[in-house]
Amino acid sequence: MAMESSNNPLVPPPAPSLPQYPELIMAAIEALNDSNGSSKSAIAKHIESTYGDLPETHAALLAHHLNMMKDTGELVLVKNNYMKPDPNAPPKRGRGRPPKAKTPLPPGTVSSPPRPRGRPPKPRDPFAPPPQPKSHSGTGRPRGRPPKKAKTTPSSAPAPASATGAPRGRGRPPKVKQTAVAPVGC
Structure with a gap:
């Protein structure tokens, strides 16, 4: 059976690598030798003419590898x-201001840890007494505005503030509903 599978004409021969x-x-790029560089389509046509047996994904593979080579610096896109990049050209700088050059420390020098963020604390007086726990002033009441008192059950008809002597609530008072009196004897 091994002989039958090896002589099968349906299996294509392996493609040359x-x-x-x-x-x-x-x-x-070297073969095209253009002073202005070679376009993506020119590179693709040259590869297709040189190697006739290319995979179906040739265009995608070519674009991917061109981008990778551009990102790594093997090629320059102009x-x-x-x-090909010019070997005498200075290296391309990134965006922003370059960092300051660090001077190397002499051997045996111990570096201090970096400063913490924020404002440093005020210096303490060594002769001052230790801080006392905070207490209320002599009046016996706590500092600040007292909390609001909870509302009690609302009344059915609010009376005017001047009659009851109670302070008014916030906002416009509600309308007082008048009840209609039916005539007697009709």
Whole structure:
């Protein structure tokens, strides 16, 4: 049975192995040798013409590897053209102000821990007596405004404040409902 499966004409022969995509891309850029760099489509056409047997996902793989090589610095993208970076060019700086250069400490020096955040505490007088627990002033009442008293059951008809002597509540007082008196004897 092993002989039958090896002679099966339906199984395609293994494809010749392609070089890795970064190698293909670098070879295409060198072969195109354009001073302004090579576009993505030019690189893709060169790879397709050189290697006819490419996977179906060739376009996606090419875009992915071009982006990776651009991010790692192997390629430089200038006006939508990829090219090799100039070895004499200064390294590209990131955004913002660069950090200050740290001077190395001499060996044997112990560094202090970093300062804590916030405002430092006031210095204490060494001759002052220790702080006493806070107590109320001599009046016997606590400091501050007293809490509001809880409301008792509301009355059915509020009387005017001047008649009862009680303070008024907040806001406009409710309308007093008048009851209609029916005529007697009709």
